Amino acid sequence: MAPVFEYAPAPESRAIVDIAPSYGLFIDGEFVESSGEDRNKTISPATEEVLAEYTQATEEDVDRAVKAARKAFGKWSALPGSERAKYLFRIARIIQERSRELAVLETLDNGKPIKETRDVDLPLVAAHFFYYAGWADKLEHAGFGPSPRPLGVAGQVIPWNFPLLMLAWKIAPALATGNTVVLKPAETTPLSALFFADICRQAGLPKGVVNIVTGDGRTGAALVAHPDVNKVAFTGSTAVGKEIARTIAGTRKKLTLELGGKGANIVFDDAPIDQAVEGIVNGIFFNQGQVCCAGSRLLVQESIQDELLESLKRRLSTLRLGDPLDKNTDIGAINSAEQLARITALADQGEAEGAERWSPACELPSSGYWFAPTLFTNVTQAHTVARDEIFGPVLSVLTFRTPDEAVAKANNTPYGLSAGVWTEKGSRILAVANKLRAGVVWSNTFNKFDPTSPFGGYKESGFGREGGRHGLEAYLDV
Amino acid sequence: MSEKSENNRLTVFKTYKLYVGGKFPRSESGRVYEVTDSKGNWLANAPQASRKDARDAVVAARKAFGAWSGATAYNRGQILYRIAEMLEGRRDQFVREVADAEGLSKSKAGAVVDATIDRWVWYAGWTDKIAQVVGGGNPVAGPYFNLSTPEPTGVVAVVAPQDSSFLGLVSVVAPVIATGNTAVVIASEKAPLPALSLGEVLATSDLPGGVVNVLSGRTAEIAPPLAAHQDVNAIDLAGADDVLAKELEIAAADNLKRVLRPQPVDYTETPGIDRMTAFLETKTVWHPTGALGASGSSY
Numbered sequence: 002m003a004p005v006f007e008y009a010p011a012p013e014s015r016a017i018v019d020i021a022p023s024y025g026l027f028i029d030g031e032f033v034e035s036s037g038e039d040r041n042k043t044i045s046p047a048t049e050e051v052l053a054e055y056t057q058a059t060e061e062d063v064d065r066a067v068k069a070a071r072k073a074f075g076k077w078s079a080l081p082g083s084e085r086a087k088y089l090f091r092i093a094r095i096i097q098e099r100s101r102e103l104a105v106l107e108t109l110d111n112g113k114p115i116k117e118t119r120d121v122d123l124p125l126v127a128a129h130f131f132y133y134a135g136w137a138d139k140l141e142h143a144g145f146g147p148s149p150r151p152l153g154v155a156g157q158v159i160p161w162n163f164p165l166l167m168l169a170w171k172i173a174p175a176l177a178t179g180n181t182v183v184l185k186p187a188e189t190t191p192l193s194a195l196f197f198a199d200i201c202r203q204a205g206l207p208k209g210v211v212n213i214v215t216g217d218g219r220t221g222a223a224l225v226a227h228p229d230v231n232k233v234a235f236t237g238s239t240a241v242g243k244e245i246a247r248t249i250a251g252t253r254k255k256l257t258l259e260l261g262g263k264g265a266n267i268v269f270d271d272a273p274i275d276q277a278v279e280g281i282v283n284g285i286f287f288n289q290g291q292v293c294c295a296g297s298r299l300l301v302q303e304s305i306q307d308e309l310l311e312s313l314k315r316r317l318s319t320l321r322l323g324d325p326l327d328k329n330t331d332i333g334a335i336n337s338a339e340q341l342a343r344i345t346a347l348a349d350q351g352e353a354e355g356a357e358r359w360s361p362a363c364e365l366p367s368s369g370y371w372f373a374p375t376l377f378t379n380v381t382q383a384h385t386v387a388r389d390e391i392f393g394p395v396l397s398v399l400t401f402r403t404p405d406e407a408v409a410k411a412n413n414t415p416y417g418l419s420a421g422v423w424t425e426k427g428s429r430i431l432a433v434a435n436k437l438r439a440g441v442v443w444s445n446t447f448n449k450f451d452p453t454s455p456f457g458g459y460k461e462s463g464f465g466r467e468g469g470r471h472g473l474e475a476y477l478d479v
Numbered sequence: 480m481s482e483k484s485e486n487n488r489l490t491v492f493k494t495y496k497l498y499v500g501g502k503f504p505r506s507e508s509g510r511v512y513e514v515t516d517s518k519g520n521w522l523a524n525a526p527q528a529s530r531k532d533a534r535d536a537v538v539a540a541r542k543a544f545g546a547w548s549g550a551t552a553y554n555r556g557q558i559l560y561r562i563a564e565m566l567e568g569r570r571d572q573f574v575r576e577v578a579d580a581e582g583l584s585k586s587k588a589g590a591v592v593d594a595t596i597d598r599w600v601w602y603a604g605w606t607d608k609i610a611q612v613v614g615g616g617n618p619v620a621g622p623y624f625n626l627s628t629p630e631p632t633g634v635v636a637v638v639a640p641q642d643s644s645f646l647g648l649v650s651v652v653a654p655v656i657a658t659g660n661t662a663v664v665i666a667s668e669k670a671p672l673p674a675l676s677l678g679e680v681l682a683t684s685d686l687p688g689g690v691v692n693v694l695s696g697r698t699a700e701i702a703p704p705l706a707a708h709q710d711v712n713a714i715d716l717a718g719a720d721d722v723l724a725k726e727l728e729i730a731a732a733d734n735l736k737r738v739l740r741p742q743p744v745d746y747t748e749t750p751g752i753d754r755m756t757a758f759l760e761t762k763t764v765w766h767p768t769g770a771l772g773a774s775g776s777s778y
Contacts, residue, residue, distance in 0.1 A: 128620065144612065146751070239735070246732035251725030258735065415734070434764045444766045451619035455627050459760050460712070461735045466761050469617050471627065479753070 008321065011328040013115045018106045020192065023054040026062055026215060027198035029069035030208025036061040041217070043191055046112035047325050047334040047369040055191045058214040063183070063223040066212040070154040070181040071229055073209030078151045078179035082138030089134030089177060091204040096127040099200070103193060107165055108325045110192045112334030112370070113288050115326050125450055126169040129468075132452035133173035136473060140178060143470055149477040151179035152255055153231030156224040158245075159194075160237045161187035161336050162291040162392075167236050168194050170456075170467045172211060178476040180232065181210045185224055188217040189337045222248075230254060232476060236293070239390075239416070239461050257465025257475040259293065259457055261390040262418030265411035266296030266447065267433065269404075270305045272423035276445065278312045281396070284421060284447040286320065286374055289335055290394040293462070294419035296447055298387060300407050303400045310378065310398065317374050318361040335370040335393065344372050344393030351377050351386035356397070382413055390416070404429065408436045417459030421447045440466070495525050495671075497532060497695065498678025500539030501688015507531050512696070514672060517582025525671045528696035530704040533663065536692035537708050540634040540661040543689030548631045548659035552607035559603035559657060562684040566596045569680060573645065573673060580644045580670035594747060595646045601749070602653040609658060609755055622768045629759040631659035632737055633712030636705035638698060638727075640718045643746050644670035648677065650746045651717050654754035656690055663692045663711070665702055667718065671695035699723060706730040713737035713758050717744070 023040075025032040039057035044050060056062075077085070096103065103126075104118035111118075140149050155175045159167035164186055175182045186194035194213050201211045214220055218241070225233050225245050235245050236259040249256055266284050268277050284296025301309050325333035335341040352358045356377040365371040372393055380387050380397040387397045401407040411420055420439040422430050434442045440458045443449060450456065455471035457463060465475045495514075496503040505511075508531070511524035526532075547555070566573065570592055578588035610629055617625040635655045640647030644667040655662045666674030678693045694701055698718065706714055706727035713736050716724045724741050731738050739757045 243732045243735060246735060247729050250728035250732065251721070253740075260735070430766065434762075437762075440760065440762060442762060442764045444764060446623070446765055446767055449619075449621070449623060449765050451617065451621065451623075451625070453617040454619050454625050454765070455617070455761050455763050457761070459632075459762075463735065464737055469627065470615075471613075471761055474756075 008329045010324070012324060012326045013105055013108075013328060015105055015109065015326060017102045018109065020053050020106070024056065024191070024195050024215070026056050026058055026066070027195065027211070027213040028062070028066045029072075029212065030202070032198070035059060041188065041215075043110060043189060045109050045369075046336050047366070049368050052109060053192060055195070055215045058185075058216040058220045060223040063214055063220060063227060066183045066214050067154055067156070067224075067227050067229050069209035070183050070212050073207055074153055074181045077181055077207060077210050080179075082140060085177060085179065086134045086137035088204055088206050089130050089137060089173065092200060092206070093127050093130035093134060095200050095203050096123070096130060100124070100127065103165060103196060105326070106196060107193050108333070110190045111161065111164060112325050112336055114330040114333040115328055116330065117288060122163060122166050125452070126165050129166070129169040129452040130173045133177040136174075137177040140473065140477070143473050145474060145477050145479040149178070149479050152476060152478055153180060154229060155180045155182045155232040155234060155476065156227060156230040157182055157184040157234045158221040158224065158237065159184065159186055161190040162288060162293070164190040165193040165197065168197055170236075171234050174467070174472045175476050176210065178473055180476050183212045183214060183224055183230070185214050185216065185221050191215040225249065234475060235259070242463055255475070257467075258463035259465070259467060260461065260463040262293045262295065262416045262458065262462050263298060263388065263390050263414045264294055264296045264419035264421070264439070265298045265300050266421035267300045267407045267411060267423065268302065268305070268309060269424035269426070269429065270302040271425045273425065273445075274305070274309060274312055277309065277423040278316050280421060280423065280445070280447040281313060282316055282320070285396045286332060286394050287448050289333060289372070291336060291340070291392050292448065294441060294448065296419065296421050297391060297396060299396055299398045300401050300410055301398060302407070303402050306400050314359065314361070314376070317376070320361070320374055322363055322371065322373065323366060332374060332394065335372050338370055340392065341370040341372060344391055344395065347386060347389060347391045348375055348395055351380075351384060351395075351397070354384050354386075356380045356384050356386055382410060388414065404433060408433060412436075412438045415461040418462035419443065493523070495523050495675045495695070497526050497528055498675065498681065498691070498693040499532065499536045500542070500692065501682060503678065503682075506696070507535070514670070516579040522579055523672060525675065525695045528694040528701055530701070532694055533701045533704050534708070536663040536694060537634060537705070537710055539689035539692055540663050541710055543687055544633060544661045547656070547661055547687055547690045550659070552610065555657065555659065556603045556606035558685045559599055559606065559653065562680060562686065563596050563599035563603065565680045565684045566599065570596070572676065576673045576676055577645045580673055581642070591646050595649045598646065598649050599653055602657040605752070605755065606657050609752065609759075612752065613756060613759065614761070617763070622770065624766045624768050625763065627761050627763045629658065630762050632758045632760055633660060634710060635660045635662050635758050636702070636708070636711050636714040637662050637664045638702050638714070638716050638718040639664055639666055639674065640746070641667050641669065641698075645673035645677070647717070647746045648674050650744070650750060651715055651754065652691060654750070655715070655758055658755050658759055660713075660758050661690045663705060664694065665698055665705070665718070666693055666695045668696070668698045702727055703730060706736070707733060709734050711736060713739070715739045715754075715757070716741045
């Protein structure tokens with residue numbers, strides 16, 4: 002289907018962001034040098050341009066950060082909740098004020114389209130701080146007893162797919178409940194966390210309450226294993242999550258894990274097809290499919306498979322892949338060469354195992370990391386593309402005949418993070434939602450997030466909830 | 480166990496058996512171990528469950544999970560209350576068994592059994608309330624109905640307290656099943672008889688077979704295969720010592736079981752809801768609310 006009009010380029014200006022050539026670590030309220038020499042580079046995955054150098058924090062650096070957080074904990078936890086709330090409200094407001102700058106920064110560092118950082122990530126980041134700010138002086142009403150206490154120092158390790166949003170999910174509830182934090186952003190996306198350090202300074206947040214240490218998995222491992230950390234919160238892969246669970250076994254550290262998924266998006270024959278197609282596209286191509294709760298398995302009722310796939314393919318042909326800073330871009334860059342290699346290998350395996358591969362005609366830019374939206378049909382439950390989390394823009398299509406079969410297939414995974422149900426029949430939605438072993442069920446919608454809505458998985462998708470009243474529990478001594 | 484009853488009649492001993500899938504098997508291993516009272520007097524030969532017994536118990540618990548978690552909360556409450564009723568009728572037996580097991584006087588053992596019966600009543604009342612306390616609607620910023628509901632985690636392995644052989648046991652088992660989980664319980668190693676007798680009560684309380692499975696034997700032998708079992712969703716380490724608890728927690732990480740670590744608990748106190756929430760998941764369901772305008776409903 003040829004477009005009637007070509008789109009003119011509509012790039013968002015990057016002049017609004019001033020990225021320093023090099024960054025230290027944010028410890029005890031200021032940027033400091035590492036005890037070691039190791040530096041890493043963070044690049045724009047859309048162009049492979051080096052954006053900045055940053056520090057590979059050593060074990061000694063992590064120790065320094067934990068000590069700063071420990072030192073700050075006494076006063077911070079003793080502050081009246083209403084005062085902690087005001088700091089968080091300040092942070093929420095400053096994020097709103099600087100949201101365009103942060104959106105552009107995030108798009109540069111992560112590769113995701115500006116329309117997503119601008120319209121999804123940043124509004125949710127600000128809303129998350131605003132929501133938990135309001136809890137800080139109301140904890141005794143949250144249902145965790147008359148005077149729930151903070152845990153102490155929280156060690157938090159976050160992924161690269163929603164860098165600033167995952168920071169907000171971790172830091173906002175931790176501070177509202179009176180904990181202090183040491184946070185490690187992902188190795189490919191450290192910049193928004195370092196900018197957040199500056200926001201903490203602007204907000205006048207007491208020194209040591211938030212500490213940011215950058216680096217790769219070694220830094221994260223040192224943080225998780227540090228004996229003076231009371232709480233570990235991790236979002237990332239299931240394999241690393243299991244390793245963390247082993248590391249903290251036998252300690253008193255409280256643990257919450259938000260891990261991988263292989264979400265089923267179930268479409269019944271009475272579903273509104275056009276809306277379902279939008280939901281499927283949103284479910285797997287939002288953020289290039291690099292979403293733990295992505296609807297990466299489409300379960301479509303056999304009788305409407307042809308009709309649905311035809312609509313879906315037509316819709317995919319209209320998606321615009323390219324410059325993430327362009328306001329018309331739907332599909333941005335894959336976050337890293339490593340992730341691109343993983344997606345490529347799994348998609349190739351899908352083809353080798355006999356699934357039928359399809360992508361719309363789609364020109365990929367010559368530099369940067371790109372992967373065309375991809376559909377696999379004729380997929381069975383035994384196929385790797387139906388079992389493994391690909392974490393990319395790859396959708397596996399399976400079929401079913403009865404609701405029971407749909408549920409059985411949806412639940413046939415060690416994961417249990419998200420699921421979708423599309424049908425016009427209310428009783429069927431409730432019956433199916435009830436049977437799905439997943440922490441979030443989107444019915445006649447997909448990939449919706451809100452600070453008031455608890456998010457987290459069943460089974461090997463992890464444990465604990467982020468968001469809502471439930472999200473407080475992870476940071477309270479209850 | 481006394482040789483002669485008061486009227487000089489030779490008493491009938493009970494063969495203590497495991498309780499698995501609603502049946503009373505001996506250990507498939509054929510092994511037993513001697514159980515003595517606090518003074519070292521022989522009480523009984525208890526079955527010494529094997530790894531295979533533990534795996535059989537998991538199969539039974541998994542099989543029972545669908546129906547038990549799908550039962551109405553009201554129905555589960557009725558059944559838990561029925562357990563209290565059945566226990567009340569066998570109070571004397573349990574007073575004797577607890578007195579023997581824990582070296583308590585008759586009156587102290589009586590208080591323990593009373594507290595245990597009352598604990599079932601307490602949790603019977605929770606089954607249809609916990610969802611209202613820990614679940615609820617979420618006011619999301621958009622046209623969506625959004626509801627969070629607690630759901631049982633699945634099959635829970637329970638390492639029952641070693642010292643509190645009856646009150647402690649029920650205090651860890653009742654919260655697990657009240658919310659719809661099913662349980663594989665390892666009884667106190669040195670004092671398993673009250674737990675094994677409890678199986679007889681559960682079997683006659685309308686509790687579906689497999690919802691609670693009771694194993695006796697060596698904790699260090701049976702707990703590791705349960706902690707490593709890929710079809711067990713959670714583990715309560717109440718009765719594990721620090722060394723074993725760490726080993727089990729490491730094994731449990733393989734399929735990310737929910738782990739409740741051992742902690743000091745005064746089982747005579749009224750419990751909080753922590754032992755229920757430890758084995759609950761939260762499911763959040765979204766749906767567009769649409770709008771009833773001139774154009775009709777919309778997504």
